[in-house]
Amino acid sequence: MLLSLTTWQVVADGPLRRADERVARAVVGHGPARLTEFLADLGNMQVALPVLGCAIVWALVRGQRRAPLCAALAMAAVPLLVVPLKNGIGRSGPLTDATGYYPSGHAATAAVAYGAAALLVARYVRRAWMMPVAAVSVTAGTGIGLVLRGYHWPLDVLGSWFLCGLLLLPLGLTTWGSARAGGRAGRPRSRQRPK
Numbered sequence: 001m002l003l004s005l006t007t008w009q010v011v012a013d014g015p016l017r018r019a020d021e022r023v024a025r026a027v028v029g030h031g032p033a034r035l036t037e038f039l040a041d042l043g044n045m046q047v048a049l050p051v052l053g054c055a056i057v058w059a060l061v062r063g064q065r066r067a068p069l070c071a072a073l074a075m076a077a078v079p080l081l082v083v084p085l086k087n088g089i090g091r092s093g094p095l096t097d098a099t100g101y102y103p104s105g106h107a108a109t110a111a112v113a114y115g116a117a118a119l120l121v122a123r124y125v126r127r128a129w130m131m132p133v134a135a136v137s138v139t140a141g142t143g144i145g146l147v148l149r150g151y152h153w154p155l156d157v158l159g160s161w162f163l164c165g166l167l168l169l170p171l172g173l174t175t176w177g178s179a180r181a182g183g184r185a186g187r188p189r190s191r192q193r194p195k
Helices: 002-011 015-027 033-041 045-061 066-089 105-124 130-148 154-181
Strands: none
Touching: 002 015, 002 066, 002 154, 015 130, 015 154, 033 130, 045 066, 045 105, 066 105, 066 154, 105 130, 105 154, 130 154
16 A cells, blocks of 8 residues: 555655655765765665575575575565566656666665565574564665665655565565464574573
């Protein structure tokens, strides 16, 4: 629903799009250039895919089968969905008249790669809650970097996040279901001290 609303606002030049463009124009160029460029680069496939690849291998070594497949399929779906949307919508970028900016491929890559990696690895770490927090932080940082550098409008990033939430849902259900079915199978057991 949020993806549909965002897409509709971008296509129909609705009030959200106008507010989006005002906000972006006000913030482009703010922040330390090296930091914002680094954050934006976290959405590059050369950075995000190796992180996901390591998590997939780790999950396979630990005996998971369905979850790594779901993660790989979610990542493969990113260009299959993002590219046609970019071409069909044809939104220009903040600093250029070139088109193809909505939704953001970099934001989508970051969301799926880091989100899926967190879901695959979380059950094997002591503080499992830290993995999704880290994934959301890195993904948010990527989106902020993309907007501050002027590579994307804020709605480009939000649209990607809404799309990727849908892509990560099957993986989340698979990992949650397998954790419940196996108790906490696969999770390192804490050693109890003798009394």
